[in-house]
Amino acid sequence: MIRSPLPAGLKTGILHLGLGAFHRAHQADYTHDAIAASGGDWGIEAVSMRDPALAEVLARQDGRFTLVERAPEGPVSKEITVIRHTHALPGNAAAVAARMADPAIHVVTITVTEKGYGADVGARRLNRADPAVAHDLAAPEEAPRSLAGLLCLGLGLRRAAGLDGLTLMSCDNLPDNGHVLRGIVLDHAGHTDPALSAWIAGHCTFPCSMVDRITPATTAETLALAGGDPAAVETEPFRQWVIEDAFAGPHPDWAAAGALIVADVRPFETMKLRLLNGAHSFLAYAGALLGLEFVRDVMADPLMARAVRRHMDSAAASLEPIPGFDPQAYIQALLDRFANPAIAHRCLQIAMDGSQKLPQRLFAPALDLAARDLPFDSCATATAVWLHFLAGRDAEGRTLPLVDPLADRLIEVTRLAGDDAGALVQGVGPLLGSVAETLWARPGWQASLARALVALRQDGLRPVLARGA
Ligand code: NAD
Structure with missing residues (x-):
């Protein structure tokens, strides 16, 4: 002691x-x-x-x-x-x-x-x-x-x-x-x-x-x-x-x-929300779909560990530089923290309240990437993984709980869209607040999201991530 x-x-x-x-x-x-x-x-x-x-x-x-x-x-x-x-x-x-x-x-x-x-x-x-x-x-x-x-x-x-x-x-x-x-x-x-x-x-x-x-x-x-x-x-x-x-x-x-x-906390806060929390949301939905219980289990899966790093690298390109701060060292530290085998952090705990969290974690970086003419595919794939999670079943057909203040409306939109990925993308946008409203109006975003969702449904999560999407 x-x-x-x-x-x-x-x-x-x-x-x-x-x-x-x-x-x-x-x-x-x-x-x-x-x-x-x-x-x-x-x-x-x-x-x-x-x-x-x-x-x-x-x-x-x-x-x-x-x-x-x-x-x-x-x-x-x-x-x-x-x-x-x-x-x-x-x-x-x-x-x-x-x-x-x-x-x-x-x-x-x-x-x-x-x-x-x-x-x-x-x-x-x-x-x-x-x-x-x-x-x-x-x-x-x-x-x-x-x-x-x-x-x-x-x-x-x-x-x-x-x-x-x-x-x-x-x-x-x-x-x-x-x-x-x-x-x-x-x-x-x-x-x-x-x-x-x-x-x-x-x-x-x-x-x-x-x-x-x-x-x-x-x-x-x-x-x-x-x-x-x-x-x-x-x-x-x-x-x-x-x-x-x-x-x-x-x-x-x-x-x-x-x-x-x-003097200004915002650059640090944005960095944390996009790199730590954004990657957390992505890996939580992906982990839940793969039947993995804890963050450490997701990070022990080499395909997922690579996909998480790829997402962080992409999100880092959306940030303003912080003088004296090395984003790559921060990313490496995050990957090590997520992999810590002594910490039992449940994917389903992080997965709660996605509708409240994704705007600052995935949509805001996607908008900033688009503004810089950089690809936002990684944010689109992570968002599509969440849309896939809304269906409420993992890869083995086990039930996944949806804990979210908008759960009823999200379930209804998912049910109405059925197999039509584009309809789900279109229907969910207006529920998610002003950042989503701007992003959904951005050329290419809805198409990118629908493409990723179709691939997830047809090919499955692992093949999509293995292709580096
Ligand atoms: P906790 O469940 O141990 O404690 C939550 C505290 O909030 C309790 O004191 C509870 O009485 C109070 N509370 C809950 N609902 C309330 C309400 N409606 N009105 C007033 N008080 C209320 O959770 P925690 O791990 O201590 O996390 C608390 C917060 O700290 C998180 O919501 C988050 O904002 C922040 N945080 C937590 C972590 C983490 O890893 N646990 C990391 C960063 C930030």
């Missing part, structure tokens, strides 16, 4: 919302290392948004937990002691919000999953059809149920106490996550308390951040490796955090732990 002790009297300077596996494997690990390297009262108060049991388990062990890093050559355990208090949100929103009015708290970090924002992501404002959002806008005097309602309650108390603003940082996998967070908070405040909205806009910041560390759900094996620690989490050795340099006040020296603080 690796231990880097932190000062016993460490005070808290960060409030974290969303005490899931990823927070413990990423921000908690970075912050622990930052304090060990550089000091500062940056202990974390972590809020369990839904599961009071997790807050209680951690409280019983003074916030300590074991982080098991699963390297190919064997597991390494680290003791993380940076979490100093835990809260459970259910029934406790007023007390949690009041923590934002403590002068010692300067930063709020957030991992509540993509759905937890109640956002219309493209428009960067609240999705008024979300029940928690609708409740909070209609009854602002009641306990908040939405993220924006909770944050605005806390920020109102902070303003009333005459304190400085806060840095509020989303660490979820949303494109432009800081802008989305700012958008929903100002939308809520603008509706319920315009003076508060003006104070937030003038005093608080919402840096964008790109986060990366593959962290599967904890299993019985994780707990056994951690000697029975019920709060243990397992993750891969790699970690990355790129943070926009936009802080409202003091913050931990995360750079001392290896985080990059940059």
